[in-house]
Amino acid sequence: MYYVEKVIEVAMAHRLTLDYGSPCTGLHGHNALVTVCCRSRELDANGMVVDFAEVKRIVKESLDHRCANDVVPFNPTAENLARWLCGRIPKCYKVSIRESEHNVATYEVDE
Numbered sequence: 001m002y003y004v005e006k007v008i009e010v011a012m013a014h015r016l017t018l019d020y021g022s023p024c025t026g027l028h029g030h031n032a033l034v035t036v037c038c039r040s041r042e043l044d045a046n047g048m049v050v051d052f053a054e055v056k057r058i059v060k061e062s063l064d065h066r067c068a069n070d071v072v073p074f075n076p077t078a079e080n081l082a083r084w085l086c087g088r089i090p091k092c093y094k095v096s097i098r099e100s101e102h103n104v105a106t107y108e109v110d111e
Ligand SMILES: [Zn+2]
Pocket: 014, 024, 028, 029, 030, 099
């Protein structure tokens, strides 16, 4: 199995819908680090799992300088965004979103 990992920084905003009081229900922003992990048993004709530039393009177009609430139809927690991004990237099996130095959410395909 071949593995590649790409880290992309995005400036994103969101506001969360929560069933408890939290400052996160207000619009706020993160300079988030998105770590995308892809894998494949076979390499493509170029000898790659997936082109790093393609991964970066998808993540940037999905979230960078955008309000996540305008992009997705669900509550845009880091966990939900990680799962959503994972489904948009070829051969991706895991995405982590580091919203701040101490807060990281990860989605990994369950197989
Ligand atoms: Zn937040």
